[in-house]
Amino acid sequence: MTALNLVATRDGLAHVDGADAVLLDLPHGDVAELLAEGEGFAPARAAKELRRVPLADVQGDLLAPLARTRAIWGVGLNYHSKAELTGRPVPEEPILFLRALSAVSAPGAEIELPQDRSGQVDYEAEVAFVVGRRMSCVRPERVWEHIAAVTAANDMTARDVMVATGTPSLAKSFPGFGALGASVLELAGVPDPGDIAVRATVNGVVHQDSTTAELIFPVPDLISRISRFAVLEPGDVVLTGTPAGTGQDRKVFLGAGDEVEIAVAGVLPLRTRYRAAPGRS
Incomplete structure (x- = not known):
């Protein structure tokens, strides 16, 4: 099972797959919000892939992936x-x-x-x-x-x-x-x-x-x-x-x-x- 490597974009969470970012159908604003559900990365693993874009197209405009952490x-x-x-x-x-x-x-x-x-x-x-x-x-x-x-x-x-x-x-x-x-x-x-x-x-x-x-x-x-x-x-x-x-x-x-x-x-x-x-x- 391939480990997920997530980034936060303006369109939501995405998984880094080589030179691409795969946007996932998730309601979470960042990874901390995802993990706060208590199910680890399972929701992201089960999420539908919305679209695939070159990582270079979003890498210069990424959001903080853990901005919603509580500590x-x-x-x-x-x-x-x-x-x-x-x-x-x-x-x-x-x-x-x-x-x-x-x-x-x-x-x-x-x-x-x-x-x-x-x-x-x-x-x-x-x-x-x-x-x-x-x-x-x-x-x-x-x-x-x-x-x-x-x-x-x-x-x-x-x-x-x-x-x-x-x-x-x-x-x-x-x-x-x-x-x-x-x-x-x-x-x-x-x-x-x-x-x-x-x-x-x-x-x-x-x-x-x-x-x-x-x-x-x-x-x-x-x-x-x-x-x-x-x-x-x-x-x-x-x-x-x-x-x-x-x-x-x-x-x-x-x-x-x-x-x-x-x-x-x-x-x-x-x-x-x-x-x-x-x-x-």
Whole structure:
């Protein structure tokens, strides 16, 4: 059975099939809304195919595939490479936070830099997992049974705001700072969920290149820990941390005209562009 790889278009959800996007007869606005029904990808698999169009014709105008999620969880310092580079000790417990849902942005979006509030906007390439079944106090060995899909995330952070406030949710919730997509790949299409490649390029130059095999808290452990304290519902998103190579590591932050691309194995590339606020150069 071929795993589904869904994108959100202005005409509805579509399955990526090679160089084509196959529009499906579904009432859902995005993948989070689909998964909220509690039936996983089954409704999409059973849906009638309405029409097939070249992926290139819709790829530049995709919507956020998880805009209707009810929660986006993130974690700080979860790659060994990041801990080693910064000299910080490996945490004994995950450093968790929630991002404001208003920060979600679509693939290919152009994000306005909040230069009046931050001069240190940074990218973070991350693998994100999407919950498919309700989770409460789920043991690590049962976590994969509750995960529906994987996607790419650009977990943008205003580093100076993080330092000034000590509050990740504020530093990561500016408009557009929660880029997700471009597609959402059914977990069945991932050869090894514990070893997923993730890469970030800035203006075509690779700066992050790693795999979730390097996580300090592996995915089953991380998501199990969250489920001990908070119920995770179908469509919820869990980010897994970023490897070394961020702008913070290089002391080079994002500026107007920059383009970041996040590549997660099996998922369409997630691209984000940046522009100055009106009246600023």
